[in-house]
Amino acid sequence: MTAQSSRFILICSGKGGVGKTTLTANLGIALARQGARTAVLDADFGLRNLDLLLGLENRIVYTAQEVLADSCRLEQALVKHKQQPNLALLPAGNPRMLEWLKPEDMRKIAAMVGEHFDYVLIDAPAGIEGGFRNAMAAAQEAIVVTTPEVSAVRDADRVIGLLNSEGVKPIQLVLNRVRPKMMASQEMLAVDDVTDILALPLLGLVLEDEQVIVSTNRGEPLTLGEAGSPAARAYLNVARRLLGEDVPLIDPSQERRGLRARIGRLMQTKIF
Amino acid sequence: MTLRDLIDKLLGRQPASAGMAKQRLRLVLAHDRSDLNPELLEQMRREILEVVNRYVEIDMEEGDVSLATEDRVTALVANLPIRRARPSPGGSRVERSGEDRPRPTSSPISS
Numbered sequence: 132m133t134a135q136s137s138r139f140i141l142i143c144s145g146k147g148g149v150g151k152t153t154l155t156a157n158l159g160i161a162l163a164r165q166g167a168r169t170a171v172l173d174a175d176f177g178l179r180n181l182d183l184l185l186g187l188e189n190r191i192v193y194t195a196q197e198v199l200a201d202s203c204r205l206e207q208a209l210v211k212h213k214q215q216p217n218l219a220l221l222p223a224g225n226p227r228m229l230e231w232l233k234p235e236d237m238r239k240i241a242a243m244v245g246e247h248f249d250y251v252l253i254d255a256p257a258g259i260e261g262g263f264r265n266a267m268a269a270a271q272e273a274i275v276v277t278t279p280e281v282s283a284v285r286d287a288d289r290v291i292g293l294l295n296s297e298g299v300k301p302i303q304l305v306l307n308r309v310r311p312k313m314m315a316s317q318e319m320l321a322v323d324d325v326t327d328i329l330a331l332p333l334l335g336l337v338l339e340d341e342q343v344i345v346s347t348n349r350g351e352p353l354t355l356g357e358a359g360s361p362a363a364r365a366y367l368n369v370a371r372r373l374l375g376e377d378v379p380l381i382d383p384s385q386e387r388r389g390l391r392a393r394i395g396r397l398m399q400t401k402i403f
Numbered sequence: 404m405t406l407r408d409l410i411d412k413l414l415g416r417q418p419a420s421a422g423m424a425k426q427r428l429r430l431v432l433a434h435d436r437s438d439l440n441p442e443l444l445e446q447m448r449r450e451i452l453e454v455v456n457r458y459v460e461i462d463m464e465e466g467d468v469s470l471a472t473e474d475r476v477t478a479l480v481a482n483l484p485i486r487r488a489r490p491s492p493g494g495s496r497v498e499r500s501g502e503d504r505p506r507p508t509s510s511p512i513s514s
Contacts, residue, residue: 281424281431288432291475317407317419324425328432330475398407 137245140252140373141270141299145286147257149278150307153343153352154366155254156184161354161370162250163217170209170248172241173223174266175256176232185212186350187220195240196224205243214355219248229261234268241269250373259289273299274334278308279320287329303334305369310339311383315395322383335369336380337362361386433470436477444470451481460486 142155152175159171172195173181182188193208198221205221212218221244237253244251255266267273273294277287287304294302306325313319326333340362346353353363354370368378384396411418434441448468455461467482 281428284428285431285435288435292436295475314421317405317421320421320424320428324421328425328428398405398410400406401404402406402409403404 136249138250139241139245139269139271140250141255141267141273141294142252142276143255143263143266143273143290143294144257144276144283145259145288145290146277146283149276149283150337150343151257151276152180152184152254153347154274154276154305154307154337154369155181155252157352157354157363157366158370158373159185159218159220159250159252160212160215160352161367162252162373163212163215164354165370165374166217167250167374168217168248169250169252170219170221170244172221172244172251172253172269174237174253174269175262176223176228177226177256177262179223181254182210182220182222183350184347185218185220185352187212187222188350191222194222194224196228198240198243199224199236205247209244232265234265237265237269259293263290263293267294267297267299270299273302274305275302275329275331276305276307277325277329279306279314279322279325281320284320284325284328291329291331302331304329304331305335305337306333307337308339309336309383311386312395314383315392315399317399333380334372335365336383337365337369338381338383338386429472430470433472433477436472436475437470439470444468452483455483457489459488462486 142151142158144151155171159169162169171181171185173179175181182191187210190210193203195208197203198205198208209219209221212220221240241251241253251269253266253269256262275287275291275294277283291302294300304326306322309322310319314321322333322336338361340353340360342353342360343362352366353360354366356363358364358367365381368380371378384392384399408418408422410416434444439447448466451468452461452463452466455466456463461483465484469480471478471480
């Protein structure tokens with residue numbers, strides 16, 4: 132039966148392109164590195180990409196579809212990561228599965244995976260329709276990813292409303308692609324603005340980082356290597372917080388030094 | 404208001420956009436969360452003003468009914484400046500009849 136301690140975590144955002152799949156891949160690797168047996172479930176059957184970001188696209192033989200149809204065992208479908216054997220991917224099936232897949236099917240798959248892993252990360256599709264609802268059915272808690280942009284925050288709010296109505300909790304926030312310089316000149320929503328509006332606790336703050344693109348090109352998540360880049364550090368910190376460690380959040384305004392940064396901070400002083 | 408906002412104002416520059424983003428988001432989320440469209444909200448505003456106007460004299464132009472949201476709770480906020488109380492609970496029909504003379508509340512209203 133399902134291990135009591137397994138955690139089923141949905142990673143979702145509403146809006147596409149804000150970094151759900153990148154977070155899932157990096158968090159999966161980071162948790163596995165910390166010794167947690169971790170499975171990542173690609174619940175985006177329409178536009179699957181988790182395999183690609185993990186560099187596992189050539190090793191897929193079976194998918195969730197064959198597991199559900201009983202035409203293979205779960206162990207045959209799970210793709211173990213080469214460098215990080217604590218991590219396995221359950222690939223999404225054929226997009227045609229969307230026509231018949233039900234929330235019960237996702238629940239069944241997740242429960243099967245949960246028997247073998249401590250952490251089950253479910254990469255939700257963008258949107259709030261059927262595919263998202265299926266993915267949500269398999270989750271107990273959620274991480275909402277957003278960026279400091281009006282459209283992403285608005286869509287995140289819709290998703291949070293749905294998660295609340297389904298009783299998924301806790302719901303925590305990862306604020307992605309933060310640009311400290313723009314925040315300093317008040318041309319980007321501040322961290323507090325976003326957490327106030329969405330009323331969620333902040334699980335992580337990820338700075339905009341070109342290395343993310345480099346790592347996706349290679350199919351090697353940043354958290355595989357040494358935590359050199361800002362985003363890699365941020366993802367590792369998210370994993371450590373999930374594991375219960377008390378890691379302080381970075382302050383974007385302190386990320387920049389020098390006179391210009393100090394003037395920028397002075398300009399943000401509330402005068403009335 | 405931050406120091407930057409003040410300097411922008413003094414120099415007549417466009418204000419920094421983050422403040423606008425926050426303001427626009429708050430408004431749009433209040434509507435998203437309540438599932439009220441603008442027409443319905445406008446109709447509700449007019450009806451609320453009419454009801455209130457029966458009891459107290461208010462400025463129909465100034466009256467503002469809007470949605471505000473904080474901590475994921477949406478509230479209907481009405482800001483209705485009262486010019487003066489109506490002389491009787493009878494409403495506008497008896498508005499001009501009594502000057503400042505107090506009328507007994509139980510008096511029947513003739514139509």
